[in-house]
Every structure is written in C-alpha cells, then in structure tokens.
Amino acid sequence: MTFIAPSADQLIAMRVSAGIEDLAAHDRFSAATPDLVAAIAEGIGALAEGEWAPLNRVGDTQGARWADGTVTLPAGYAEAYRAFVEQGWGSINGPVDFGGQGLPFTLATCVLETLGAANMAFTLLPILTVGAIESLLHHGTPEQQATYLPKLVSGKWSGTMNLTEPQAGSDVGALRTTATPITQGPHAGKYRISGTKIYITFGEHDLAENIVHLVLARTPGAPAGSRGISLFIVPKFHINADGSLGARNDVHCAGIEHKLGINASPTCVMTYGDNNECIGEMVGAENGGLRAMFTMMNSARINVGSQGVQIAERALQQARIYANTRIQSPRAGSPSKEPVAIIEHPDVRRTLLRMRALTEGARALLYYTAGQVDRGALGDEAAQLRAEVLVPMLKAWGTDVGCEVASLGIQVHGGMGFVEETGAAQHYRDARIAPIYEGTNGIQAADLVTRKLGYENGAVLQRLLADVIAEMEDVPEVASLARDAAAVAAWMASTDASLDDRLAGSVPFTTMCAVAVAGWQLARQARTTGDAAKTAVTMFFNRTIAPEARGLGAAAMAGAGLVYQLEAAAL
Structure with missing residues (x-):
C-alpha cells in the first residue's frame, strides 16, 4: 500500500500540544524555528515514504534470518539504514558535544513516529539506540x-538493552548473569560477563558497524534481588585505543525468536562468555544497574507508546484506502439501488472515524508528553514530574490504541482483512507486542x-x-471524565x-x-x-470515547475483593 507521512497532523501536535514555539524561545532550542521544524517533518517523511515503507511488507514476509550466529535483514534494509545514518536522523536531539544536533526531544519523537508508521519493526533499531545513548549520557564515565x-x-553503532533471561522476565531481580572482576592483564579493571539473555531486540544484525550491548549482571557477593544488579557495556567488537574496531568479543547470537509479528526485527537469544572471554565494563556504581537501566527504559517506554x-x-x-475503493451494496435508505463504496455506509464511516479519533488522540498525548520532557530538560522540575506521570499513560493507552485501531482496520477490510495478502493482518500482528x-x-x-x-x-x-x-468546562464529557479520574x-x-x-483498578x-489528557489536547x-x-x-x-472512559470509574474503584473471590x- 501507499504510505503518506502524517506530517500535517504532527506539525499541529508539535505546535499546540508540545509547544515547540515556546521551546524555541530558549537558547538551548533556539535552532528549532518553524521553518526547521517543518523541514524535519517533511524530510523524514520523504525518507519514510521512499525507502522505509516499501520494505515493510518484505520485512514481514521474509523477516530477519539467522544462520551460524549471524543475522541478515532482507535486501534493501542495509541501504535504507545507511540513508538514515548519512542524513543525520539519529542525531536530531543527540548531545552537541558528541556530534548531535541538540534539538528538542519533540523533533526526535516526530522522526521516530514517522519512520515507525512506515516500518514499525525496522524502527526498533534506532529506538533501542536512543535508550543506550540516554543511559550512557546520564551514568557513563x-x-x-x-x-x-x-x-x-550518528547511528554507525547501534545499542541494545539486555534484561530478560529464561527464568527472569519482569522480575529482573531473579537474573543470574554474572560479572567477575578482572584484576590482571590488559583488561584489568573490567569484568568477565557470563550468562544468557533472551528477547534482545536487534541483538545481532548486519546494519551497523558495531553493537553496544548494555547488560544487567551480578558481581560476586552482590545483594540478592534487584539491589544487587549492576550494568555493563559489552561491545560486539572491542574498541582499540584509537577508536577503531578490534577483535570480536565473546558474545554471540544463539538464535532468533519466531514471533507473531515484527518479523523484520530480530529478537535474539544472546550468550555471553561461552569461552570465558566476554569483556565488559561497568556503567555507573556497582549495584546501581537498575537505576541506570531505567534511564534507558523510560526513554524506550515513550517510544513504545x-x-x-x-x-x-x-x-x-490502509483501511481508508480500502473503504474508498471497495464497492458493495446500496446506501441504506437511498432511492438509488446502485452499490456504493463501503465508506458511505454508516457503520464503516463510524469505524473509520473512531480509528482516526483514537490515532490523533494518542498522537496528541504523545507530543504533549514529549513537550513536557523537553521542558524538564530545560530545568522545569514541575514539567519533569508531569512527564514522569504521563509516561505510563502514554505507554499503556497508546499501545492499547495501536491494537484496537489495527483490529478495526481488519474489520473494515472484512474477510479480506483476515487473509495475509492484503497486509491488514500484519499491522495487528505487529501491534500486539507493544502492550507487552x-x-x-x-x-x-x-x-x-x-x-x-x-x-x-x-x-x-x-x-x-x-x-x-x-480548560474543558465547555467540553463537559472531558471535564466530567477528568473529575471522575481525580476522584478515583x-x-x-x-x-x-x-x-x-x-x-486491581489500576488499568x-x-x-x-x-x-x-488526550481529549484535552485534541480540544x-x-x-x-x-x-x-x-x-x-x-x-x-x-x-464517544471520553464517555466510554468515564464508565471505567466503577471498575477502577471496584476493589480487589471481586478479583479474589475465586x-x-x-479460575
């Protein structure tokens, strides 16, 4: 299908919900003029439409392929990623001292949103790199x-986040990967890493020159649970004193997962220290790994939202295009018996409007959150705290919206949506990982x-x-919802x-x-x-959507007694 970057709505969201013009009034973000903002939205749109979107379907059908520890992406991915790097899209809000452009996080959000709409699985690669940058920027030496x-x-190297192990999912305190101090030889002061990690996004691939793994592990004698976790940098290739790449580190991809969706994103099983020669160095303080990793994870949660x-x-x-071209049945109540495009039928029209309202509402919440992050970076402590409160809302509801809208897209296609040839099913399969x-x-x-x-x-x-x-006194549905939420x-x-x-009532x-918040920002x-x-x-x-959410108040206050009756x- 043809993909068109949603630049016009992004520009509205950046201007109104993120307040990009107010951000540009500060010296730090003064380069973010209206002309530059528009140029970035249009420029990333061109890359997304021309190079990333055409790879979306082939990425789904062919997927990443593993053989003897090597992961290869389908034809065209290396060239598209090279264009991303050469055009500087990964450096939009990177620190100026390290080659970044120092622009607002809001603009980087626009870049990743556009690329992800074109090819969600592919965009996981720069998303994880952004998280690694944040972690090292705040906790690295x-x-x-x-x-x-x-x-x-620059994107020449990519980053990963290594938490999960076969026996330790959300409970990261149960991880067993070890880090043993090296006291002698050329690696003195560093650590030997040993263990296995699973579900590592882009843990191995052929697109970047080097892969920088951030790995949670335990040092000898560390306290039990999450208090005894430290964070380590483990590069795929060692780095020589002059910055060039050296020998291969003892870290390997043992296989990739066979997943429901995002098939162009290799989800890897990574083994560290099979030959007892995996060398890493600690990031931050010993036993402070969870704090350092959460810096990375907070960034990732915004981008997953x-x-x-x-x-x-x-x-x-895709649903809108199909509804405009699929001719079926006369319009109910019409004197004409000629069949019409299904977009003329009331329920299809309602479905499409619901899809659009949810999409634009979630986008409004996304850019409002991004704007608060930027204000926090400028020293506004209240905005920083507000951003932290918004992140779980964005991640949870934003990804729920993705699943609902993708499911509704299949519904608009009818039976054609349930077959793989139309590609509508791919969006639902891809979306389903995001709430997880x-x-x-x-x-x-x-x-x-x-x-x-x-x-x-x-x-x-x-x-x-x-x-x-x-602000919503004249929009009673949203004001009433906010009052009910405040009461809960x-x-x-x-x-x-x-x-x-x-x-029990948290969801x-x-x-x-x-x-x-989304209704407020849309208004x-x-x-x-x-x-x-x-x-x-x-x-x-x-x-329609705000009153539905208001109806959740009873469930939010129902208490845990109902949950534990059985x-x-x-069960």
Whole structure:
C-alpha cells in the first residue's frame, strides 16, 4: 500500500500540544524555528515514504534470518539504514558535544513516529539506540561517553538493552548473569560477563558497524534481588585505543525468536562468555544497574507508546484506502439501488472515524508528553514530574490504541482483512507486542497507582487533572471524565483503598487519565487551528470515547475483593 507521512497532523501536535514555539524561545532550542521544524517533518517523511515503507511488507514476509550466529535483514534494509545514518536522523536531539544536533526531544519523537508508521519493526533499531545513548549520557564515565556516544549518536553503532533471561522476565531481580572482576592483564579493571539473555531486540544484525550491548549482571557477593544488579557495556567488537574496531568479543547470537509479528526485527537469544572471554565494563556504581537501566527504559517506554500511534496511523491509512475503493451494496435508505463504496455506509464511516479519533488522540498525548520532557530538560522540575506521570499513560493507552485501531482496520477490510495478502493482518500482528514489552501495560498501570500517584502526595497527578478540568468546562464529557479520574485518584491515595485495591483498578484508572489528557489536547488543537476536520474528529472523540472512559470509574474503584473471590484453581 501507499504510505503518506502524517506530517500535517504532527506539525499541529508539535505546535499546540508540545509547544515547540515556546521551546524555541530558549537558547538551548533556539535552532528549532518553524521553518526547521517543518523541514524535519517533511524530510523524514520523504525518507519514510521512499525507502522505509516499501520494505515493510518484505520485512514481514521474509523477516530477519539467522544462520551460524549471524543475522541478515532482507535486501534493501542495509541501504535504507545507511540513508538514515548519512542524513543525520539519529542525531536530531543527540548531545552537541558528541556530534548531535541538540534539538528538542519533540523533533526526535516526530522522526521516530514517522519512520515507525512506515516500518514499525525496522524502527526498533534506532529506538533501542536512543535508550543506550540516554543511559550512557546520564551514568557513563567521561571516557565511556567519548568512546561510545559519537558512534551511537550518528547511528554507525547501534545499542541494545539486555534484561530478560529464561527464568527472569519482569522480575529482573531473579537474573543470574554474572560479572567477575578482572584484576590482571590488559583488561584489568573490567569484568568477565557470563550468562544468557533472551528477547534482545536487534541483538545481532548486519546494519551497523558495531553493537553496544548494555547488560544487567551480578558481581560476586552482590545483594540478592534487584539491589544487587549492576550494568555493563559489552561491545560486539572491542574498541582499540584509537577508536577503531578490534577483535570480536565473546558474545554471540544463539538464535532468533519466531514471533507473531515484527518479523523484520530480530529478537535474539544472546550468550555471553561461552569461552570465558566476554569483556565488559561497568556503567555507573556497582549495584546501581537498575537505576541506570531505567534511564534507558523510560526513554524506550515513550517510544513504545509512540509505536501505538505509528501502527494505528498505518492501519488507518490502509483501511481508508480500502473503504474508498471497495464497492458493495446500496446506501441504506437511498432511492438509488446502485452499490456504493463501503465508506458511505454508516457503520464503516463510524469505524473509520473512531480509528482516526483514537490515532490523533494518542498522537496528541504523545507530543504533549514529549513537550513536557523537553521542558524538564530545560530545568522545569514541575514539567519533569508531569512527564514522569504521563509516561505510563502514554505507554499503556497508546499501545492499547495501536491494537484496537489495527483490529478495526481488519474489520473494515472484512474477510479480506483476515487473509495475509492484503497486509491488514500484519499491522495487528505487529501491534500486539507493544502492550507487552518495556514493561507490560499492567506494570505501567501499577507504576502509575503506586510510585507516580505518590509524587508530592498525589499533587502532581491532581494538578494535571485540574488543568484539564479548568480548560474543558465547555467540553463537559472531558471535564466530567477528568473529575471522575481525580476522584478515583483521591480514593486510591486514601486509607480506604488497600494496595491490592489500587492494583486491581489500576488499568481502568490509567485509561481514564490518558483519555482525559488526550481529549484535552485534541480540544486545544481544534481551538487553535479552527480546522473543520480536526474539530469533527475532536467532537467524535469527546462524545464517544471520553464517555466510554468515564464508565471505567466503577471498575477502577471496584476493589480487589471481586478479583479474589475465586481461588486460583477455580479460575
């Protein structure tokens, strides 16, 4: 299918929801002029449409291929990635000291959203590299930063995140990979890494010159559980003193997973130290690995929330084209008996409008979050805290939206959507991983109602909802939803709700909050632009999606008693 970058709506979201013009008023982001912002949106759109989108289907049908420890991507991927690197797209908001352009995170969000809508699986490669950059920037030594960051920022080297092991999924405290100090020889001061990691995205591939693995492991005598985890840099190739690549490190890909979707993204089983010669160096303090890794994971969670928007956009575009070209049945109640395009039938029209409202609502939440991240980077502590509260909403609801819109896209195609030849099914298969990785959506909701709800004794979240209420008095559906969410938050913060009660209601509560913020930002966009289409989409969102979310209040406050009425065996 033909893919068209959603540049026009991105520009609205960046201007209104992210406040890109306000960001450009600061010296640090002064280069982000309206002309440059538009040029970036249009330029990445051209790369996405011309080189990344055409590879989406071949990536799904052929996929990444493993043979004797080597992973090869389909023809065309190396050239498309080379264009990404040579045009500097990976360096948009990279630190200037290490070759980056120092532009707002909002613009980097636009780059990854556009590429991901064109080819979600492929875009996981730069997403993981962004996380590695963040981790090293905040926790690496000056020497580590000088060695690794210029190549990661440029994209010539890629990064990975190594947490999961066969026996340790979300419970990273159960991992067993070890890191033994080296006291003598050329690697003195470093560590020998030994263990196996699974589900490592782009852990091995043929697109970048080197792969920089960030690996969680335990040092001898480390405390049990998550308190005893440290983080290590383990490059695929050793780096010589002059910065050139040296010999191969003792890290290997033992195989790739056979997955439901994202087949062009190799999900690898990685083995470290098969020959007892895997050399790594510690990042940050000993036993401080989880903190350093969460810096990387927080970035990844925003970008995974973006993946929900990406796949929703792609599914919407394909469904819209199909609905305009598929001729079937006369319009109900029409005097003409001539069959019409199915887009003329009320339920198909409703479905497409729902797809668009969810997609644009999730995009509004994405760019509002990105704008708060940028304000936090400028020293606004309140914005930084607000961004942290928004992240679990974006990751959870954004990826739920991706799944729903992809599923609705199949529905619009009817039986043709259920066969692989049309490609509609690929979007649903690709979308389904996003609510799972980088912390399941249940974990995101738990984070919101435990850690994030406690920020300033609940005041951070309540201020966000109060802002929604204050601006939405003339949009009663959104204002009422925000009031209900604020009431649920107050109940959860009180002694009336146990921890089990909060966790049992966390997912519906997270959805309520996310929809309230998305509806708020859509309304701001419609008011600012006066655009008729944006107004219609916003009205549909407010009158159908917001009331649905308000109806989740009862589930959010139902308590844990209902969940535990049945014994586990009876379930």
